[in-house]
Amino acid sequence: xxxxxxxxxxxxxxxxxxxxxxxxxxxxxxxxxxxxxxxxxxxxxxxxxxxxxxxxxxxxxxxxxxxxxxxxxxxxxxxxxxxxxxxxxxxxxxxxxxxxxxxxxxxxxxxxxxxxxxxxxxxxxxxxxxxxxxxxxxxxxxxxxxxxxxxxxxxxxxxxxxxxxxxxxxxxxxxxxxxxxxxxxxxxxxxxxxxxxxxxxxxxxxxxxxxxxxxxxxxxxxxxxxxxxxxxxxxxxxxxxxxx
Ligand code: PXP
Numbered sequence: 736x737x738x739x740x741x742x743x744x745x746x747x748x749x750x751x752x753x754x755x756x757x758x759x760x761x762x763x764x765x766x767x768x769x770x771x772x773x774x775x776x777x778x779x780x781x782x783x784x785x786x787x788x789x790x791x792x793x794x795x796x797x798x799x800x801x802x803x804x805x806x807x808x809x810x811x812x813x814x815x816x817x818x819x820x821x822x823x824x825x826x827x828x829x830x831x832x833x834x835x836x837x838x839x840x841x842x843x844x845x846x847x848x849x850x851x852x853x854x855x856x857x858x859x860x861x862x863x864x865x866x867x868x869x870x871x872x873x874x875x876x877x878x879x880x881x882x883x884x885x886x887x888x889x890x891x892x893x894x895x896x897x898x899x900x901x902x903x904x905x906x907x908x909x910x911x912x913x914x915x916x917x918x919x920x921x922x923x924x925x926x927x928x929x930x931x932x933x934x935x936x937x938x939x940x941x942x943x944x945x946x947x948x949x950x951x952x953x954x955x956x957x958x959x960x961x962x963x964x965x966x967x968x969x970x971x972x973x974x975x976x977x978x979x
Contacts, residue, residue: 738942740777741974743775743776743947743970743973744777744778744779744927744949745771745778745948746779746951746953747768747781747950747954748790748950749954750763750764750767750954751790764798765794765797768781768798769802771966772804774970777805778806778826779798779804779805779806780806780808781798781807781809782810783810783819784811784833785811792819795819795823795825796823799823799824799825805826805827806827807825807826807829807868808827808828808829809870810829811833812853817860821865826865827868827888828860828867828868830844830853830870831870832844841894842872843870843892845877846871847877854884857884857886861885866887867885868888869881870927871890872891873906873912875916878916881917881922887923888923889922889925891914891917891924891927892927892928893926893927893928893930896934896938897928897929897930897931903934907937907938910941918943923945924941925947926938926947929951930947932968932969932972935949935976937976940976940979953966
């Protein structure tokens with residue numbers, strides 16, 4: 736039994752992906768965020784990519800204004816994105832690496848060795864009163880680097896754990912060890928990327944885990960059973976894993 740609740744952050748980017756496929760206003764990511772909140776999401780995550788392929792600038796402000804749970808703003812470490820974060824003031828800014836050609840965020844942010852280069856961006860975020868979250872690989876070096884730059888949160892990349900069943904057990908150990916190290920350094924530990932009904936329980940059971948951010952699978956599942964039902968089922972799997 737763990738001593739703190741595990742939060743579910745729902746990433747609504749792909750509602751905007753579908754909207755943008757046809758232009759216009761439907762489906763509305765804000766409506767999805769409100770529905771997610773009603774279904775038990777503890778936070779809403781949205782990624783404003785440099786190319787605006789899904790979430791747009793106006794969506795971020797509209798989300799912040801509409802929801803009553805915390806907004807986790809995923810962004811690249813660029814001056815443009817820091818300006819937007821400082822204007823919108825989300826609860827947290829989750830800094831992710833971004834390459835235009837990638838389909839999704841394919842790896843963690845390299846912080847180790849780039850501390851001085853990234854410091855101005857990180858400092859501006861913290862000075863604006865926004866919690867600084869770094870999306871990193873579950874590696875000792877990256878966790879120490881995150882602590883050294885004053886991050887509040889590390890979000891551990893679960894992509895490899897989710898996508899390769901053959902190495903899943905090894906990856907799980909790596910993530911669990913990283914979570915324990917992060918916790919010992921005073922960092923709040925989150926995780927996300929690629930999680931689904933099958934892969935969520937083992938990650939949810941890691942005692943130091945505070946939040947899981949899940950998007951793609953929930954949006955796909957919602958086509959079949961509806962968004963609320965998909966979120967409620969994910970929540971139940973997380974709660975069950977937590978109470979073992
Ligand atoms: N966390 C971060 C930092 C991400 O970049 C993403 C993908 O946007 C997620 C969580 C959610 O990943 P998925 O959509 O695969 O559930």
